Amino acid sequence: MDMKMKIDPWGTLDIEDYSKLFDEFGISPIEDVYSDIPSPHKFMRRNIVFGHRNYNLIVDAMNKGEPFSVISGFMPSGMVHLGGKMVMDEIIWHQQMGADAFVGIADREAYAVRGLSWDKCRELGINEYILSLIALGFEPDGHIYFQSKCDNVKNMAFELGSxxxxxxxxxxxGFGGETNVSHMISTLTQSADILQPQLKEFDGPKPTVVPVGADQDPHIRLTRGLAHKMNMLRIETREDNNGNQYFSIRNKSAPEYVLKQIKKHAPGKSKVFEGHVDIFGTDDFEAILDIVRQVELEAGGYSFVPPVATYHRFMSGLQGGKMSSSDPDSYIALTEDPKEGAKKVKRSKTGGCVSLEEQKKLGGNPKNCSVYELLMFHLIDDDKQLTEIYDECVSGTRMCGSCKKYTAELMSEFLKDHQEKRELAKERLDEYGLGEYRKYVH
Incomplete structure (x- = not known):
């Protein structure tokens, strides 16, 4: 793939070499921070989550017991499948690690991009996404909302538009002259989703992580830029003529009095100039940041922390190639009949050889096997067991037929259990503040 192409969040993206994203878009490898992550999620252990932007902020918050948030969303345009489950799993893990968790149902985006009615968006949002999210373990202390019904998001999107x-x-x-205005507004609405956890009513600025696939990186880049633009003040590190470091707090849009407020609370020696205040004799950036943040908040600003992101690899389709919502044979939906889900596993593409004899001699290729992906991404939590399956495959002692049968049984069991939990979730909507949407449940 030519990484000079635009990444399209509404298209299908096939990335053959994820390392190109590091150079082309400034994404960092997860290995940079992995050793400091407490109890890493299996996606991290297995390099399914392969990259990040500033995830060290989240890791620090986890280790220090400080506040942080997780936010992601789902466009309700069709059946939720195993690809969507990946994001749900990551949200729930962060919630378990202490995050204040937010999930936005992007009905504004579905209305603008897919042309769905509001009622259809809400029907799909509840029946496909929210019930599965609850069934997978999302706790009621989190926040689930529809964009079109959230004043915070709508008001913030308007502000971001300026x-x-x-x-x-x-x-x-890559918008062109034919792009409708509502589509453009939906991108600002997504940015508002991402920044909402940092509003005062949710205890103000804090590191916020957005778990996404690489195709959603444009939203992250836009929102990080907007977070900087919305802040009234900017901290710069400078050197004087003698090479001594000092901090310069630049006023972008705050009332002039805030500079005097910063000088009043700043450690070390400080001096106010027109448009900025310089602070000398300290290298404590965190102390300066806390002062600047508090002063900005008191002046009515936001002092946003630019959002953090993790990026996961895409699952391939069951028949190889891309997993596409327009091709039912390429995915397994969470609402799929368990027997049909098992049949899809048995019909799926493997990395095995043409003949049984050749398989025993040469072994299989689990790295090019959709059945092994199902085990690695969703069906086996035990790393040791997964390694054993991998080794048996490449050594030629594990045959595709028996592996498909085993995986099909696990898939059937998972779907049956998940759908039973979805039925229970229907009775819990009030716990999540979603009782008004009960009429859409079927």
Whole structure:
């Protein structure tokens, strides 16, 4: 793939070499922070989560017991499948690790991009996404909402619109003259989703992680830029003529009095100039940041922390190639009949050889096997067991037929259990503040 192409969040993205994303878009490998992550999720252990942007902020918060949030969303345009489950699993793990968890149902996006009615968006949002999210373990202390019904998000999207323009959105998303205005507004709504956990009513600025596939990176890049633009103040590190480091707090849009407030609370020696205040004699950036953040909040600003992101690899389709919502044979939905799900596993593409004799002699290729992916991504939590399956495959002692049968049984069991939990979730909507949507449940 030519990584000079625009990444399209609404298209299908097939990445053969994920390492290109590190150089092309500035994504960092997860290995940079992995050793400091407490009890890493299996996606991290297995390098399914392969990259990040500033995830060290989240890791620090976990280790220090400090506040942090997780936010992601789902466009309710069809059946939720195992690809969507990946994001749900990551949200729930972060919630278990102490995050204040947010999930937005992107009905504004579905209305603008897919042309679905509001009622259809809510029906799909509840029946496909929210019930599965609850069934997988999302706790009621989190926040689930529809974009179209969330005043915070709608108001923030309007404010963010004053900090960007058509040219910037076109450069990020490839919008052209035919792009409808609602589609453009939906991108700002997504940015508002991502920044909502940092509003005062949710205890203000804090590191916030967005678990996504690489195709959603344009939303992350846009929102990180908007977070910087929305902040009233900027901290710069500078050197004087003698090479001594000092901090310069630059005023972007705050009332002038805030500079005097910063000087009043700043450690070390400080001096106010027109448009900035310089602080000398300290290297304590965190102390300066806390002061600047508090002063900005008192002045009515946001002092956003630019959002953090983790990026996961895509599952391939059951028949190889891309997993596509337009091709039912390429995926297994969470609402799929368990027997049909098992049949799909048995019909799926493997990395085995043409003949049994050749398989025993040469072994299989689990790295090119959709059945092994199902085990690795969703059906086996024990790393040792997964390694044993991998070794048996490449050594030629594990045959594709028996492996498919085993995986099909696990898939059937998972779907049956999950769907039983979905039925229980229907009775729990009030716990999540979603009782008004009960009429859409079927």
């Amino acid at each position: 900090k960007t323009n058509y040219s910037e959105l076109s450069a990020i998303y």
